[in-house]
Amino acid sequence: MNDLERIERIKAVLGERAAEITNPSPQRIFLTVPARTLVPALEQLKTELGYRHLSTISGVDLGDVFEILYHFGYDGGNLNIRTRIPKADPRLPSICAVIPGAVLYERELQDMFGIIVEAIPDGRRLVLPDDWPDGNYPLRKDWKHVRAAEKIPGGKS
């Protein structure tokens, strides 16, 4: 099955849910799905077309919106499902009910971007330390790392 046939089948299955679908280079398909229909769309893609291997989830800070990409691997290439959520209200549905292996990637999104993943089965911190101050999300573009003043234990000798 080549890229064009795949695109046709995805369009046939998703209907109007597939807002935009592009094929910028061979073996790569980019599909845009609104966040509110993300979970049913992934469910359909998994059960009807067999897209079940989630490689990872990437978050990108685009200023006023966050772009979330779900990278799916299949035999012959890579399907990237894109969804956008406003930065003012960063809420995203959890896809763990459909893809159980997504939980670590969703926890990483919560830590690094401050996105609230709704109905996540395990919402604890994953990569940030326990004493990390609230409201600091390192991969947001407006977050800058400020190195704390060095403290020498015991003071200067």
Add this chain to the structure above:
Amino acid sequence: MKFQIPIGPQHPALKEPISLRMTVEGEVIRDADLRLGYNHRGIEKLAEERTYLQNIYLTERICGICSHSHTTCFVQGVEALLEVVAPRRGQFLRYLVAELERVHSHLLWLGVAGHEAGFDSFFMYTWRDREVVMDILEMISGNRVHYAINTLGGVRRDIDEALRTKILDSLGILRARTDYYFKLGANEPSFVGRLAGVGRLSKEDALALCAVGPTARASGVAHDVRRDDPYGIYGEIPFEVCTADSCDVLGRTVVRIKELGQSYNIIEYLLRNLPDGPVAVKAPRRAKPGEVVSRDEAPRGENIHYIKANGSDKPERLKVRAPTLANYAATLARLKNGFIADIPLIFAAIDPCICCAERTVELIDGRSGRPTVVRWSDLRRRAARRAGRVSKKRNVECPL
């Protein structure tokens, strides 16, 4: 006078510190949990402030064992963004180093598996033979760990005829040794008895939890990025994807030994068909706005980079997912209902960076809820005791 020397829980010598938390009931693990981030270095944030060329050296330092697969993944993606194609000789050398790296990583893992199973002579044999590959890598690149051979538009060093012949000669030694390991792995009763049936991961679980690499392939999931999503020159190289259906640590061992054989074939193909010509072309510094998803098959499994360019010489975003992260969910599933004594083997079976191993594990008693801290060496002693109790079948050929 008293001194306090802080070593651990985050020891500077540990590359990839990780904390595992097991809930146990007697000897049986009922629940497993892990905590990451002890060594989170903020590489994705840092990459946004470095140029594409500087980022090659940054991505090389993501991992100490599969350093080349991260730069390959990054360089492939950036070359697509810069609209540069590496010359064929450069690509052949790039994937030659990638396969040599797979050989050294799998030999390293075999040694670790032998060590965790209490078969230390196996560990010493494989690590001795691994030196053959390490020497080749050093002769090609000048380095044993960070080869620094990838650059935008090709590779940085060429090989000459003498080196080409030397690598082909060394393959003979490696092939003979690997055949011996295969015989050993399949027939040595105490080794097979220790590995068979440990850490089961069904095919359904491997698919649902998105496991990658030899972990998934040992559960019968024939995923291999080199074949599924051919990159570089892998579309024209003949090789097989090795799988096993036993779904246990023995299967993962067998898959890796078989993959060694495939890698030798690929290396031989690359060297026999090595084209003439330049090894690199000049690449521009700035990339047009765009995005690219780059994948490659690292020794541990699928490696994926997402790179977004904004028109400058620095990436807007670099997302990296290393294969070990993808395999954690599957590891937790495998630990459940296993024995405490099997933790080292099961955890080592996904081939996490070796330095994670010498750490403390917290065991929580399922009935009293009281946590106790056990050292990795104690766990290994328990493992060896348990192995001693396993009934051994003498002179049987195990179906693989």
